[in-house]
Amino acid sequence: MGCGTERSASISVHATTNRQNLLLLVQLRWLAVSGQVLTILIVQWGLGIALPLTEMAMVIALLVLLNLASLLRHHRRGAEVSNAELFAALLFDVGALTTQLYLSGGATNPFISLYLLQIGLAAVLIERWSTWVLVALASLCFIGLIGLHRPLALPVQLDDGVPRLYIQGVFICFLIAAALLVVFIQRISHNLRVRDENLADLRQRAVEEDHIVRMGLLASGAAHELGTPLSTLSVILGDWLRMPVFKAQPQLIQEIGEMQGQIDRCKTIVSGILMSSGETRGENPRRTSVRRFVDDLMAQWQSHQAPARLDYVNAFAPDAVIVSDPALKQVICNIFDNALEASPARVVVRVERREDDLAIIVQDEGPGFSSEILASLGKPYRSTKGRPGGGLGLFLVSNVMRKLGGTLSAQNREAGGACVTVTLPLASLSPVKAPRESRHDG
Template sequence: MRAMSTARPSNRSFSLLDSLGETASQQNAMLLIQLRWLAVFGQAATIVFSTLQFDLQLPLPPMFAVIGGLVLLNLFSMLRPRQAGEVRNGDLLLGLLLDISALTALLYFSGGATNPFVFLYLLQLTLAAILLEAWSTWLLVAYACLCFAVLTRHYLPLSLASSDPARLFQLHVYGMLVCFVLDVLLLVLFLGRINANLRRRDARLADLRQHAAEEDHIVRMGLLASGAAHELGTPLSTLAVILGDWRHLPEFRDQPERLQELEEMDAELRRCKSIVSGILLSAGEARGEAVSLTTVAGFLDELVTEWRRLHPQTELAYSIESPLDEAAFRRSPIVSDTALRQVLFNVLDNAQEASPAWVGLRVRCQDGRLGLRVEDHGPGFPAEMLARLGKPYQSSKGRPGSGLGLFLVVNVLRKLGGTVDAANAETGGAVVRLELPLAALSLGDAHEHGG
């Protein structure tokens, strides 16, 4: 699972060139700019070739002035500052309107509606039908039809130095062939790339909808957990008082076995109260709590010690890999994140259920990132579960309501800017890799995530 990339701040301005085609609209605008560059060089080459090869008498200064205007339009379109680099429907509409105007001007100087390249209007209208909103497309259709109608009456006729009508007709046929080939090649090339951009946009929207659904699921579970934690607070306190009273009764005070059982019950009760407090803390409902600062090494040492205490029958092989960033691992302060602690407990508990005798935890800290690798000697993940890693209710345990563990792990790590990956080891067993930036655990960033 990949974490979502950080979006650009919306209050900053970027040119289309700076944005590097991050969105479908930006990519489509870049395609229009590329098409305009092709038109600039193609039109210039056609004018020069027709003048030299076929002795056409063309008004070169105004025609090259129009081509120069297209060059300036392209440079302006690429470098103009935009809010977060975004390209709107109006931007594309204006660009296509100017393209049609430039084509009309060039056709006016080269035969008007009798010029075979008049069918290049169809290319621009086809692109408009795909890229623009419906009203914008119809506006361009009306404008192109008006330009075509004007060119049937107002234009500068083409003239050959030899004034041979047969040669002029032959040139018209050649022009129709070239125009047809250009239309076909450009339509196939650019429409294919535009459709690919739109498919990528649809895929991103589908991912965003999926993430929204998952986050809504998490919110509902969080509300349920928070409500349950509130409800459990009173009976847990009552049980603590009762256990305290029982310690002073002769039936328990004078019998060491029963007193030991009371101590074990009290320890488990304190654990339940700690879990409830952790739920309320994660929900932001704890009051008067000081922020707990530690280091990566201290956080992991405490977590491993606590997990070993709760699972004394399981060997936890805890190791730190080299090379190690000693300063970031042992000295840089981080917030003792309750959600991350619960995530690691969840992964270790899942590994212990699959492999009761042995669980491995490897830690890597380098280049500003913390990597955790949890291994076991169990049967591994089913193929269908790996294919849907992080989706709710994907479990091999076969119990109703199970399968939320990895779902929560993936979403918590994603909130922290990290990634989760799972696989089956070649030698047997399962491997879960977690990686997150250490900056996500710093004091300032932790407040941002929690606030």
């Protein structure tokens, strides 16, 4: 994956997290609207304190309209939510709180401490500079409310020189702020942890795909280098077959023929590597069906590897038209090779359809996978074969499946041996949208 793709994916992760946080702000605002309505009702009719209901109702209506607009934006999945938008939403909340406090006693209102709730949310949700700007504005609003506000006629009942109603209001404000801070900061922290996990996964994928690109370049270079000596050997063997000294020895002629066949196979493999790396894009893709594709692949693999026993069942129905993909052939054959290496006596292959997916199940009677291998399935250089470069097979299979939208899973069978399952969406192989190798942006 190129740096441009990684950067765009990282931006997408941040945008998704911001959309989730915007939804949390919407939920908090609904609670604020409900709390303000309840408080106004209690103060106006429960305590008999006159409030400017019209102005306060207008502020609540504006909060409702902002929430509806935010919900509409949240449901537009393609729309990104930036730091500026979250900052603006918090500024609006601070402005609404300031207006309500201005209409209900200013700095003498015990709910003035709710400024700290807005600042706490800002410290978690938005960038550092935005948070400090919000702190400065909230402080200015607090200072302004000391001198500019509409006073309320409160019943005076003093406790140690402080109005009892004020103490009760401070306590209620404390309970509200504490509960909301705990609930929403925990949920916001969860969103941030999910974002960090997604970013870590993207970085890991970028490293793995860079590793694949390097191996692809090496394989392509090796294929080019091998082409010339293989062609030379093929010409030499062809000359030998025409020489009288070799024609007189039928056994030698047979061995030369076998050597020619193996060289032809090597040339086919080299051509497949070049095709998968994009060297032969001028050729038209070959349309086929799922059943024919897997049947031909199994016949080719069986003729090359000659397993002692192969139990093959193609239960894919109904059939579907696809485009033959050389890279997919290679990774599936890699699974077959691993199964044969683990279990030379018997390999079981079953092909079936699972709704709109192609499933290939490969079973063997070998020793199975260790718990470490199963836990790190698809990671490079995780192998029990004990040779340099081992463990790349399932790593390559896993990455090709991921590019095509499929999955790779493995487990040990109760009867012994291992079972590897490849599941691939048919849409990724359809003629309408044929699979392609990932493009690496610079």
